[in-house]
Amino acid sequence: MVADRGKKPVLATVAALAGVSAPTVSKVINGRDDVAAGTRARVQEALDRLGYESPVQRRARSSGPAMVDLVIDGVNTHYSQEVLTGILDYAATAGVEVVLGNMTPGKLRSTNHEQWAQHMLERGRQGLVLVTSEVTDKQLDSFSRRNIPVVVIDPLNPPHSGIVSVGATNWAGGKVATEHLLALGHRRIAYLGGPEAAECSVARQHGYLAALMGHGVPARPDYMLAGEFYHQFGVRGTKQLMALAEPPTAIFAGSDTIALGVLEEARRQGLRIPEDLSLVGFDGTNLTEQTLPRLTSVAQPLKEMGRAALRSVLRLAGGEVLDSQHVELATELVVRDSTAAPKT
């Protein structure tokens, strides 16, 4: 049966088809959680067969600009600014309005997601874009039960099946950064990463490990530190690495902000970059051009990631099925002035 989109079947018809009461159908439509999973599935199937449009889908077909919620939970200034620019660029093209939520780090975790999702429904929102956020399956469920499309950019934790996410090729980026250092002749290469819970940082580290293995260089636990995507961690991590009996000759930093801290601590210790220590960053923000020496870094297509996320939310809101639940856009190593061969 081809669904006649836009027709709104009466509750009683849906209830009869699903073999449940009308109030139960209403509960499912409103995303209430006091419905058994089996019952919900039956009701959803009946709704689909009768061509029911969710409030989100109806909104997508109605006139007037669509509205999408956006929450950026991260605090990496340069990173978020570029992602934001991409999202707003695409929003202007698509005639969509973006409602920006609180950016206080950690705020998202303590938000009442049930209330939020219900509010989005009432306000006719088409979907939600989350940036570098830590969200639980339970939280995401508040949206999916209401058929509100959610797309996560660079999720801190591995995305829940059924949630669409946009990222960059972190593993490949970590590998190419490390291979660049290996090709210059480095063998003592350290990785200063983001939080252990951050999927993207773990992927970068595994790319680093893959490159080392490919060159027969044993991995050293004392050369791998997990911290935060902050400048301060770059300072702290470099102190720790340089105090080792056999300090590294090169550092691969999990973000440009971490690399900024490495630069600062190196300068403090009188280490010249790249002569005494080579350094590769990750992100490719405009920071890379503002440091001296300019920073070799793995560029993420941040603007394009923002655009892709909003585009996906709108496609989902329009009832389209995406080819893939997860898209990774290509990273690219940009060699600048912070890497050189090690001293012999």
Added chain:
Amino acid sequence: MVADRGKKPVLATVAALAGVSAPTVSKVINGRDDVAAGTRARVQEALDRLGYESPVQRRARSSGPAMVDLVIDGVNTHYSQEVLTGILDYAATAGVEVVLGNMTPGKLRSTNHEQWAQHMLERGRQGLVLVTSEVTDKQLDSFSRRNIPVVVIDPLNPPHSGIVSVGATNWAGGKVATEHLLALGHRRIAYLGGPEAAECSVARQHGYLAALMGHGVPARPDYMLAGEFYHQFGVRGTKQLMALAEPPTAIFAGSDTIALGVLEEARRQGLRIPEDLSLVGFDGTNLTEQTLPRLTSVAQPLKEMGRAALRSVLRLAGGEVLDSQHVELATELVVRDSTAAPKT
């Protein structure tokens, strides 16, 4: 007569009182520009006497969260991020939603403001916050004719009378920065400012001039360069200043991003900061803590400026009259490691 707010007088009553036709009243209410100024004033007076509420005012009293448009035309990443954080903080407290517009620099100038203002009215927006924007009187008029409150943060051009603006004490900040350098013993002090059209930069420069005059130090035209609030201008300006027959011993930069460029060019020329050259920035963004040496800078209360702007828009939307059309929040010199006495 005390206006009975909330009562909606019929067009005919307003028309009779103002001595115009009902369609003319409708034109004034909808902010159309094909009404003579005198006629508009008479209609507005009649509307006020009859206690008419504009769509914006009605929206303010209705249930559901209010929505405010926000446009940031500047590109100073650190600056905008902090202002944005303040706005979103206050929005969360006040239960207001913020719709973020395109951030592409220069985009605002080419926007059709009539369409935009009309759209805001139709979508029930309560007001507009503009950040570091270049807006003309004609553009602002599109909003004021529709009674849409507009608050500008750090307007690039002097604000049009009747427009509320929020800024920082730029003149006082420029003065205290320069006095700090004078107190250290500097006499050859240069100013590397933002665009000549930027009111805030001109105010900082006048503070600088006032400090010099107060100490009997003559101002030198070759020590005052106007450029852009960008890193690249800091590099270019420093090259130009240091090539002078008598180069300055201290530079007051009109923004932290300009100071970042000064740091870079100084390092390239082998000038030590602060031993060979003292440097003061302006803004007090988190950049000041990320440089080596850490940057002495005049801090603007950026978050508080964001909060104050949104608070003012909401008060205007609620029909309140503000005490002042322009608020300047205090700047504060924060001395870090980039300033010292000149070499003798």
